[in-house]
Amino acid sequence: MVDEVLRLEGVTKSYGLGTPAETEVLHGIDLVLEKGEFSALIGPSGSGKSTLLNIVGLLDRPTRGKLYISGRDTSTLDEAALTQLRGRTIGFVFQYHYLLSAFTALENVMMPMLLANGRPDEQMRVTARDLLEKVGLLPFQNSRATNMSGGQQQRVAIARALALNPPLVLADEPTGNLDTQSADNVFQLMKQVSAASKTTVLLVTHNMDLARRCDRIIELVDGRLVSDRATPAA
């Protein structure tokens, strides 16, 4: 149990609560992710993948059920505490990378540390440079996001997600917007990083080829977990 990073117990999510249009999009999800696990979350569009990812990422609260991050119950936390917990324990990689265009690659990677500590310092730069080196973009440290390719931006986003060395990284279609070659590079990189730092990764994807290369495939259909299996290759 010590190696448990994430636990969902009977998580449901309804929209339009109390109105005639109330719809439940997640129906009693139970899920455990362990340390260092690299899992794929698959399912057709509208199956509730993004909703689940938002709840796991503390960006949204479940209507019912409990969510534990590193053994800590999150249902009792207020907005400020959730924000702090999110910043320190979860790294995000989004489909549209969302680098801050006003900052350089290095500064984008420093951003989670800056938000947590309030002021930049030399240690942050060193850490950020290390991460950029890991994703192979140290030569681009002073480039703006607008001057980089989609694949490069996504690699910066991965470096940024790892800045505070979070136990959990959530990736929402990180390769959805990239050509096959870049997508493969980005995926490889995430696997390497996860293996090296024992980071738990939950990857939402439509790409079955990528899903098969993960340790575990969790399938969501119509808001229910319909299958949860380890991949043969893993």
Place this chain on the structure above:
Amino acid sequence: MNDLLPFEWIAAIRFLREGRLQSLFIVSGVAIGVAVIVFMSALLSGMQVNIFKRVLTSQPHITLERPKEAARPQRADEPGEAVLATVQKPSQRVSTVDQWRKVRDDMRRRPDVLAVSPTVAGPAFVIRGDGSQAISLIGIDPEEYVKIVPIPEKIVAGTFRMTNSDMLVGTQLAEDLGVQLGDKLRVATAAGGSLTLTIAGVFDMGSRGVNQRNVYVLLTTAQNLLQLIGGVSSIDLTVPDPMQAEVVARSIANETGLDALSWIANNNQLFVALSAQTFTSEMIRFFVGLSVAAGIASVLVVSVVQRSKEVGILRAMGGSRGQLLRVFLIQGAVVGLLGSIIGSAIAAGLIAAWREIARNPDGTAMFPLTIDPQLFAWAALIATLTGLLAAVTPAIRAAHLEPVAAIRG
């Protein structure tokens, strides 16, 4: 990134720098607003100071006179029964201030009085051949009176020479009577006094009425003409702070029982006009300030919408509501401060240009405009606060963006 600055300042400055054109426009808007306010304030205060100066140099700050003669109703024998039905107001004669030497000496001892000068003033005629003109005859003690009205500075012909056969007339009176320096005029009063005096000097007080009406003679000469031997009709005073004249006047009136008329009470219309002018300018300032604030707010609202994804990602990465609130508040304050610095520079330029352009026909400055550093400091402070206030709504909006909605949207 500057290691000395916290995240909020770094992000605010980067966001402003990135939205270059937007920032440029809004800072220019603030600058123009500040320039208008600063220049207008300088113009207005320069003009008012100038008006006060002109009004004040041709009259005393306070004039002490004997209280007006009043008729009292005859006492009724029984309560409610009046013996006389109507009380007619008596006509006012030129009369002397009781114990005026004592009053003068008392006034000289007051710390809130600068100069004291007894005068005799009354109606008279100047007669030349068939022509005559009604004048206001003012008898003065030259040494004392120049401390109150600097007549020597106003002399345009002749000298400020006052012997008992001399008189000083205004430029308008000289023109009306067709007289010049050294001519003799007969001065007569209703009391029966009549003397022939020599024009020793011609003055220009800057007011047509004063130049036509006032005739200055020696105190004793006026006493003779107005049949007020040994007496004075008023005691003129100046005080250190002209704006406090009314307060000092009331205190003197209470102490002496004399009528004390301050220049403020005498120029009530001027004060009404000046305060209307001040009020108008304050309204303009207020509305310029309001439109500057609306401009800052609208630019920041657009910026929040444009940056909603970035705000969402910052929130997802652990940025607190407070941090994002401050990022946008700082942007408002920085826009206000920058705008006010540039605006103050523009205003300083306008003031310098005004000094060059606005000149009297004779080439002297129309009125002095002073560059008051305090005005600039205030402008900077108020513009910064305005920017901060204008940013409150957009900042709250940014702080309450839900990260999920912001990222998806």
